[in-house]
Amino acid sequence: MSSEQRLDAARPAPSSTVAGVPTARVAARTVDLAKVYGRGEAAVRALDGVTLDIHAGRFTAVMGPSGSGKSTLMHCLAGLDDATSGQVSLGGTELTGLSDRELTKLRRDRVGFVFQAFNLLPQLTAQENITLPLELAGRQPDSGWLAEIVTVLGLAQRLRHRPAELSGGQQQRVAVARALVTRPDVVFADEPTGNLDSRSGNELLGFLRSSVQDYGQTIVMVTHDPVAASYADRVVLLADGQLAGEIYRPTPDSVLDALKRLGA
Numbered sequence: 001m002s003s004e005q006r007l008d009a010a011r012p013a014p015s016s017t018v019a020g021v022p023t024a025r026v027a028a029r030t031v032d033l034a035k036v037y038g039r040g041e042a043a044v045r046a047l048d049g050v051t052l053d054i055h056a057g058r059f060t061a062v063m064g065p066s067g068s069g070k071s072t073l074m075h076c077l078a079g080l081d082d083a084t085s086g087q088v089s090l091g092g093t094e095l096t097g098l099s100d101r102e103l104t105k106l107r108r109d110r111v112g113f114v115f116q117a118f119n120l121l122p123q124l125t126a127q128e129n130i131t132l133p134l135e136l137a138g139r140q141p142d143s144g145w146l147a148e149i150v151t152v153l154g155l156a157q158r159l160r161h162r163p164a165e166l167s168g169g170q171q172q173r174v175a176v177a178r179a180l181v182t183r184p185d186v187v188f189a190d191e192p193t194g195n196l197d198s199r200s201g202n203e204l205l206g207f208l209r210s211s212v213q214d215y216g217q218t219i220v221m222v223t224h225d226p227v228a229a230s231y232a233d234r235v236v237l238l239a240d241g242q243l244a245g246e247i248y249r250p251t252p253d254s255v256l257d258a259l260k261r262l263g264a
C-alpha cells in the first residue's frame with residue numbers, strides 16, 4: 001500500500017471510552033509520548049510520557065507553567081516536530097514513521113494553524129491569504145463554504161485589502177478563515193489572542209467557539225490566559241512535560257485555581 005493510500009485508509013477516527021462506554025470520537029491521540037531536545041548533559045525532557053486523547057468536534061485548551069511542554073505537545077500533535085518515543089496519531093493516521101513529504105501533505109490537507117503572530121503573507125490580499133492552503137494543495141475553493149466563513153468572520157468587505165491595511169483583529173480573523181478553509185481535522189492555535197486587545201481577543205475566541213459549535217470543528221489551543229481557556233470545552237494541564245490534570249467546562253476561576261496549584 002502506498003503511503004498516500006495509508007493516509008486515506010486510516011481516516012475513520014477511533015472512539016474514546018470511559019469505563020467501556022464510547023464518548024467523543026478521537027481527532028488526535030498521543031500514547032506515552034516523550035520528546036527530548038539535545039543530548040547528554042544538555043538534554044531537556046520537554047514531554048515525558050504523555051497519553052492524551054483530543055476529542056473530535058470539541059475545543060481543547062492546553063495550559064501549564066512556562067516550559068511545561070505546551071508548544072512541544074502541539075507541535076508533535078500537528079506533525080511539526082517528531083516524537084523521541086511513544087506514538088502520535090491524527091485522525092487515525094500514525095504520524096511516527098511518516099516521511100517528511102508525507103507529513104507535509106498531512107499538515108497541508110488535514111491541519112489548520114493560527115499563530116500569535118498572524119503569519120499572513122504581506123503581498124497577498126486577505127482573500128489570497130485565505131485561499132492559499134487550497135492553492136498549495138491544488139484544490140478549488142468551495143465557494144459556498146468560503147462565503148460562509150468570510151461572512152461569519154466579518155471579512156466580506158475586507159477581502160481585497162492587504163494585511164497592512166487591516167487591524168490586528170481583522171488580520172487574525174483572516175488567519176482563522178485560512179485555517180478553516182480546508183475543513184481540517186484539527187485547527188491548532190498557539191496563543192491566538194496574544195497580540196490582540198481584549199475586545200478583539202474575545203471576539204476571536206467567540207469565532208473559534210462557534211466554529212466548534214456550528215461546524216463541528218476540532219480545536220486545540222495553547223494559551224496562558226484563563227479567560228481564553230474558559231471558551232474551551234476542556235482544559236488539559238501540563239507540568240514538567242507530564243499531564244497534571246484536566247478541567248471540563250472550565251471557568252476563568254477554576255482555571256486560575258488549577259494553575260495556582262501548579263505554581264504557574
Ligand SMILES: Nc1ncnc2c1ncn2[C@@H]1O[C@H](COP(=O)(O)OP(=O)(O)OP(=O)(O)O)[C@@H](O)[C@H]1O
Pocket residue numbers: 037038044045046064065066067068069070071072073
Ligand atoms: N528546540 C528546542 N531545543 C531545546 N530545548 C527546547 C526546544 N524547544 C523547547 N525546548 C525546551 O523544552 C521545554 C518545553 O518547552 P515548550 O516551549 O514546549 O514549553 P511551553 O510550555 O510551551 O513554554 P512557554 O509557556 O514558555 O511558551 C522547555 O524547557 C524548553 O526550554
